[in-house]
Amino acid sequence: MRRRSSASAIASKRAPAPPAPLHATGNGAGDPAWAWEERRWRGAVNKVRAGRSLKPARWKNGARMCVALSFDSDHETSTLREGSTSPGRLAQGEYGARVGVPRILELLRRHDLRASFFVPGVVAKLHPDEQRRVVAEGHEVAMHGWIHEGTSELTEGVERDLMRRAFDTLAKIAGRPPVGVRVPSWDFSATTLPLIRELGLLYDSSLMADDEPYELLDDGVATGIVELPVEWIKDDAPYLGMNRATAIRPYTAPSAVLEIFRAEFEGALAEGGLFVLTMHPHIIGHRSRIAILEELIRYMKGIPGVWFATHAEVARYCKATA
Numbered sequence: 001m002r003r004r005s006s007a008s009a010i011a012s013k014r015a016p017a018p019p020a021p022l023h024a025t026g027n028g029a030g031d032p033a034w035a036w037e038e039r040r041w042r043g044a045v046n047k048v049r050a051g052r053s054l055k056p057a058r059w060k061n062g063a064r065m066c067v068a069l070s071f072d073s074d075h076e077t078s079t080l081r082e083g084s085t086s087p088g089r090l091a092q093g094e095y096g097a098r099v100g101v102p103r104i105l106e107l108l109r110r111h112d113l114r115a116s117f118f119v120p121g122v123v124a125k126l127h128p129d130e131q132r133r134v135v136a137e138g139h140e141v142a143m144h145g146w147i148h149e150g151t152s153e154l155t156e157g158v159e160r161d162l163m164r165r166a167f168d169t170l171a172k173i174a175g176r177p178p179v180g181v182r183v184p185s186w187d188f189s190a191t192t193l194p195l196i197r198e199l200g201l202l203y204d205s206s207l208m209a210d211d212e213p214y215e216l217l218d219d220g221v222a223t224g225i226v227e228l229p230v231e232w233i234k235d236d237a238p239y240l241g242m243n244r245a246t247a248i249r250p251y252t253a254p255s256a257v258l259e260i261f262r263a264e265f266e267g268a269l270a271e272g273g274l275f276v277l278t279m280h281p282h283i284i285g286h287r288s289r290i291a292i293l294e295e296l297i298r299y300m301k302g303i304p305g306v307w308f309a310t311h312a313e314v315a316r317y318c319k320a321t322a
């Protein structure tokens with residue numbers, strides 16, 4: 001009996017892996033990429049690609065460049081997403097709602113700037129008054145998953161269900177349907193783009209193929225969906241994030257983060273382009289860090305010809321004029 005089961009274990013170990021579908025939903029295909037046929041790697045690359053540039057010849061009202069500030073209000077979902085219910089870790093996220101967002105809103109109000117807040121459905125339900133205040137103060141509330149789930153781990157059916165739930169929840173709480181999405185952790189799957197099209201969204205802000213806005217191609221077909229690209233370089237979390245249980249540690253001084261963000265802004269200014277900055281209320285909202293955001297804002301506002309806009313405003317402008 002024992003011998004037979006070990007023999008069958010060896011046999012199953014040697015059995016070739018079943019072929020993965022041409023467009024696997026997740027990131028891992030199960031068999032080595034070096035064995036793939038051209039059709040397969042070409043199909044994977046072509047599934048979601050950058051189409052024509054949507055960088056406008058000139059920015060609104062003759063501005064030299066555009067700045068789009070964004071805040072991903074992950075709050076407690078950065079813990080819940082892992083299935084963790086640790087009150088200690090949940091409190092780290094709660095800080096984002098209790099201290100971070102009010103501090104950010106106060107800063108934006110003082111400088112008369114509008115920004116975009118990407119909010120998971122669960123966060124909207126936990127903090128509905130926060131979303132209503134964000135909208136009331138002229139900012140945008142846009143989609144950021146249901147519970148900050150890892151999108152590439154989902155089947156298409158589950159991804160569709162969560163996106164619809166998130167859409168309906170934000171529409172109800174914020175009082176208007178969202179027009180854009182930032183996939184949690186920028187974990188864009190092979191089925192995300194068709195679902196964005198199904199929902200009729202204007203833009204996505206999760207991909208990294210350019211510095212400037214571009215149109216998304218779905219299997220080579222132009223979709224009309226505007227991509228406002230992001231990058232980990234222009235994100236507070238990789239420099240300042242902290243999770244005691246993992247290797248995530250703040251490894252950059254706030255002053256150095258300011259230096260990097262300012263250089264990205266200056267590069268965009270020199271090219272007459274777009275500067276999208278991603279921040280998190282529970283990270284940037286702390287005293288030593290909100291200070292660098294204010295310094296950056298002061299610096300950018302001191303330069304003539306900078307158009308500050310929400311993601312929705314940028315996407316609408318680029319789609320209409322580029």
Ligand SMILES: [Zn+2]
Pocket residue numbers: 072073074144148184185
């Ligand atoms: Zn997030």
